[in-house]
Amino acid sequence: NAGVTQTPKFQVLKTGQSMTLQCAQDMNHEYMSWYRQDPGMGLRLIHYSVGAGITDQGEVPNGYNVSRSTTEDFPLRLLSAAPSQTSVYFCASRLQGTGGYTFGSGTRLTVV
């Protein structure tokens, strides 16, 4: 049982490049979400999903796309990276009910 797995752990992109941050969970959790963490800002919700085929926007969705074709995977896509997207990105999942989210170990992304 690996929990929530994020890949890669570190990434450097050039402005305008695209990439996908991968997130997979093996706990059969229905709910998944993506956050970004910037210094002094806490974590902010980018997108979330309440089940396969269902996604919605969070607080800071601009510049990011998501899809949820399976229960296990919830990738985050940056279509055209910008320096403002330099951040640490966390993926998280939870079961339906009262539990809190279980987090992955994060991806540190730098856009130059």
Added chain:
Amino acid sequence: AQTVTQSQPEMSVQEAETVTLSCTYDTSESDYYLFWYKQPPSRQMILVIRQEAYKQQNATENRFSVNFQKAAKSFSLKISDSQLGDAAMYFCAYRSAGGGADGLTFGKGTHLIIQP
């Protein structure tokens, strides 16, 4: 939209003493969940404790307990017998219990320093 406020950017406590971290939130909802997460230098987000808004009893987990005041929209975390391993960033978070929107709303965090 809900907001979560942590008014203490940094707190310092002597090892073995007790410290309380403050959190207030704003919401128009009546049913929700509140959480405290710990983030050590490793960057991993670790769930410390959770509270269901419909429960009046304050949650406890070993040395960690909360003071949940629903009317005041306050949710403080008390750490008893502080240990060096408690040093970390602590984030207060909110999640709606109603159908529809999901995900967590976080405060900006409190950096807890443990003095040996």
